[in-house]
Amino acid sequence: EAGVTQFPSHSVIEKGQTVTLRCDPISGHDNLYWYRRVMGKEIKFLLHFVKESKQDESGMPNNRFLAERTGGTYSTLKVQPAELEDSGVYFCASSLTTSQETQYFGPGTRLLVL
Amino acid sequence: SQQGEEDPQALSIQEGENATMNCSYKTSINNLQWYRQNSGRGLVHLILIRSNEREKHSGRLRVTLDTSKKSSSLLITASRAADTASYFCATKGNGYNKLIFGAGTRLAVHP
Structure with a gap:
């Protein structure tokens, strides 16, 4: 069974540009989560999808971040326009059900904004 | 920090020795989980x-x-x-599904 995959693995962009990150959860997992770790700080929750619906987006930092999960399969996280402080590692995780306690994480996308 | 502290921040030991890492949290929890991250890779769930x-x-x-x-x-x-x-330790509270992570402990085990 394939795990959670994320694309790209690395992205280097200039301030003001747009970047779109993609996450493919484990097949059949309804729950998809985005987290990020910036500047070596702790990993922080961004948002949670149940199928295509946003269940909790309390961690989204501002309106420059837009997450979608059309069709309830893969998800994208777009940052527009990117700022220097957006640099970090963006992780995606999935779980089969909302009550399943273990979240399975992808390898992350390393974003560097110059 | 939304989670609290993990200590030590870094730990260096020899193969065969035991390693102990601590985690403190601030709110009431449903469960606490530990994850491992190898360099450049994703988080692997260890135990809940x-x-x-x-x-x-x-x-x-x-x-x-x-x-x-x-x-x-x-x-x-x-x-x-x-x-x-x-x-990393991560807590899951009651009534919500997000994980709240600590800052992590970097463990180096030398051969």
């Missing part, structure tokens, strides 16, 4: 302990939970060089 449990074992891992002190510890016995990684 529920709020009504005090100790749990999995192979060379032993986790304790003290809800009165809002703290947990992860013990890795007979460490190996392959255990070199960052270790």
